[in-house]
Amino acid sequence: MIYEAVKMALDDAQMEPKDVDAILIGNMDHFEGINFSEMWCGIDAAPGYLKPVVKIATGGTTGSSLGICGYYNIASGFYKNILVVGWEKLNEGGATTGIITAFDPVWERPSLAGALGPLALMANIYAVKYGISSEQAAKVTVKNRRNAANNPFAHVQMPNITIDDVMNSQMISYPLRLHDCCPQSEGACALIYANEEETKKITDNPAWFKGVSTAHYYTFGCDDLMFDLPTAAIASKKIYKKLGIKDPVKDLDVAEIYEPTSWSELSWTESLGFCGRGEGGKLLDEGITQMSGELPVNPSGGVLSSNPIGATALVRFAEAAIQIMGRGGKRQIPDVETAMGMGFGGSLWTELAILGKDPKPLR
Amino acid sequence: MEGEKMNEELEKKVFRGRIKVPYKHTAGAYVEKFITEIGKNNKIMGVKCPKCNKVFVPPKMICFKCFEKMEEWVEVSKQGTVKGFTVISHSTPVLPLKPPFAYGIITLDGADTDFVHIINESDPKNLRVGMRVEAVFKEKPRKRILDIEYFKPI
Numbered sequence: 001m002i003y004e005a006v007k008m009a010l011d012d013a014q015m016e017p018k019d020v021d022a023i024l025i026g027n028m029d030h031f032e033g034i035n036f037s038e039m040w041c042g043i044d045a046a047p048g049y050l051k052p053v054v055k056i057a058t059g060g061t062t063g064s065s066l067g068i069c070g071y072y073n074i075a076s077g078f079y080k081n082i083l084v085v086g087w088e089k090l091n092e093g094g095a096t097t098g099i100i101t102a103f104d105p106v107w108e109r110p111s112l113a114g115a116l117g118p119l120a121l122m123a124n125i126y127a128v129k130y131g132i133s134s135e136q137a138a139k140v141t142v143k144n145r146r147n148a149a150n151n152p153f154a155h156v157q158m159p160n161i162t163i164d165d166v167m168n169s170q171m172i173s174y175p176l177r178l179h180d181c182c183p184q185s186e187g188a189c190a191l192i193y194a195n196e197e198e199t200k201k202i203t204d205n206p207a208w209f210k211g212v213s214t215a216h217y218y219t220f221g222c223d224d225l226m227f228d229l230p231t232a233a234i235a236s237k238k239i240y241k242k243l244g245i246k247d248p249v250k251d252l253d254v255a256e257i258y259e260p261t262s263w264s265e266l267s268w269t270e271s272l273g274f275c276g277r278g279e280g281g282k283l284l285d286e287g288i289t290q291m292s293g294e295l296p297v298n299p300s301g302g303v304l305s306s307n308p309i310g311a312t313a314l315v316r317f318a319e320a321a322i323q324i325m326g327r328g329g330k331r332q333i334p335d336v337e338t339a340m341g342m343g344f345g346g347s348l349w350t351e352l353a354i355l356g357k358d359p360k361p362l363r
Numbered sequence: 364m365e366g367e368k369m370n371e372e373l374e375k376k377v378f379r380g381r382i383k384v385p386y387k388h389t390a391g392a393y394v395e396k397f398i399t400e401i402g403k404n405n406k407i408m409g410v411k412c413p414k415c416n417k418v419f420v421p422p423k424m425i426c427f428k429c430f431e432k433m434e435e436w437v438e439v440s441k442q443g444t445v446k447g448f449t450v451i452s453h454s455t456p457v458l459p460l461k462p463p464f465a466y467g468i469i470t471l472d473g474a475d476t477d478f479v480h481i482i483n484e485s486d487p488k489n490l491r492v493g494m495r496v497e498a499v500f501k502e503k504p505r506k507r508i509l510d511i512e513y514f515k516p517i
Contacts, residue, residue: 003425003432017430033386044423047430093386105378 002045002087005188009083010047013192013202017047021079026056026066026086027310030098046085046190059102060115060258060345062086063189063313067341068212068351070193075209080198087188088308095184095309102347107221115260116181118226120173123263125227127175130278132266134175138166139284140262141179141304147291148301150330155185155306166262180262187308189315196359207321207355210338213239218347231350232271232342239352240273248273249288249295252354253336254323256316258344259303269297271350272342291333299323299331313343313351320355393422396436401511402504409474411435420474440472441498442517450487459509465490469514483513490516 010017023046027037034040038055042048058065063086070084088095096114103113112118126132142161149159158165161179169178192202199206215231215238217224224230236248245251257272259265266280274295275283283289289297298304300319303312320339322328337358343351393410400406409418410433412426420439425432448467451458465482467490483499484490496514504510 030384033384033388043427044425049427049430089389092388093384097382097384100382105380109380 001089001186002041002085002188002190005087005190006046006083006085009085009190009192015081015192015202017049020047020051020081020083022052022054022073022082023048024054024056024066024069024073024082024084026062026084026314027088028057028059028062028095028098030101031093031095031309032089032091033093041087046083057310058346058349059099060260060309061313061343061349061351062310062345063315064258064317064341064343064345064351064353065313067191067314067317067343067353068214070191071209071212071353074193074195077195081192081194083190083192084314085188085190086311086314088310088312089186090184090308091186104220112221116173116176119261119264120176122227122267123175123180123261126263126267129227132263132278132281134167134177135163136281136284137175137180137262137266138163139281140259140265141166143284143290144259144262144265144298144302144304145179147299147331148305151300151305152329153187153306154301155187155308156183156301156304176261176263182260182303182307183305185306185308187306187311187315189308189311189318191314191318191321203325205325207324207339207357208359210354210356211239211243212354213242213352214350216346216349226348227267228277229268229271229344229348229350231348232268232344233273235350235352236272239354243354245354248340249275251338252295252340253338254299254320254333255295255297255340255342256300256319256323257297257302257340257342258313258316259298260307260344262304264344265297265302265304268342268344272340291331296333299328299333301331309345313341313345316341316343317353317355320353324355324357391424393424397422398506398508398510401500402506405441405498405500407439407441407471407498407511408436409439409471409476411437417475418473419476420471420478421476437473439474443469443471443474443478443496443514445482445490445492445494445496446470446477447492448482448490450490460513463487464513467496467514469496480511481513482516484516 042053100113145158148154166179213235215235217231269280287293320341323336400408409420410422414429414431446468448465467482468477501510501512
């Protein structure tokens, strides 16, 4: 699985393993019942033999941490190119088992440990605070799963899913129903990063990093905000300011965001400044985040359609790059100049990258 | 005595827990083929790299040096040469045999990689690097790597 992704990336860049300077791999310990995944995959499946290989594992943000570290390595001039690969094989272990070890044994493990519980509580607080209905959330799943039908790499293929299907699906953890939740997927994502000189050898149509932004956070139990994803608000404000983006809906052409649940996409679009607080549903209803809208969100089908954790956030960056390179096939948005990818995970962390068609600063 | 008291006090503040770690492992087509061949046909199979021609036993999908997918299966000999060994003398519940016995690194004739397995030789004085050994197969295979029960000196 990892070999397939890496081979595709190398072949596409017309590179041999010997041409690769260094490798960043990303995968979460324990999530598939293994530990120290460098041993399993760092040498064979990613061509790491006698090369520098570094693993990055930051929970849901693993992929975006990888993607951002790839950028740091190239932008700093340390390497001329780098292979970045993230994966997860969630059929083989219990992600929750792995996640639980991250939480405090006395206060958190018996109640709030795992992904589902906190996301359900966040959805509940969000729904009550802003008066958002389950129907409103269900519309996100319908949008994203329809988009997924255009993406041959998406895991869940349910192009005909309806609002009723979502609202009548099995209750998992109130208010989250089965189809409000992302799946557990198996997948790998591999990207080649290169400096300006090296890029000329690889392609005449690259996607350029314009900027990255990260905000980390930790709530001990619930001692800080568990809703409105403050890290997304902080990280996005920082990156917009740095790049001179005044109105993200106008200035960005597409966004790939990390929505583990339908409710999350509504709330995250608010935190990212695409609309005001409580207006995520309105943004969707106005069609702005649809494929044909002013700022399409998750043309790939998003996390609601595929979630191989260590790859998931890297897929957001990869999809942003694909849109800029115009290689999205049926999921391509016309004339993309600027695209944003978002990673969410860890302890309510947000990591962002904005990519562009032009190597020069945005404006 | 003071130290014991302190330990007791500390003990009260320690939270003891247990986490279950269930998992499954997709062993894959290469393991399946290897295990089936030793059990059914008493044959030891390796795979050959199309680029460097190295024969890997046990078989794996990718040649780590060439980054090539290996798909050509070749049978290697049941006999090989011991490259190194250690003798197990202390008994624990998970051991496959009653000590003393040896674990050896064995290069099978026709393979380019080494294979770690049991050498059933109760007298360590008879073991030496460079000695020749041969696989002994289990009469009733159970689809485990221990369907090669052990290697015996020849």
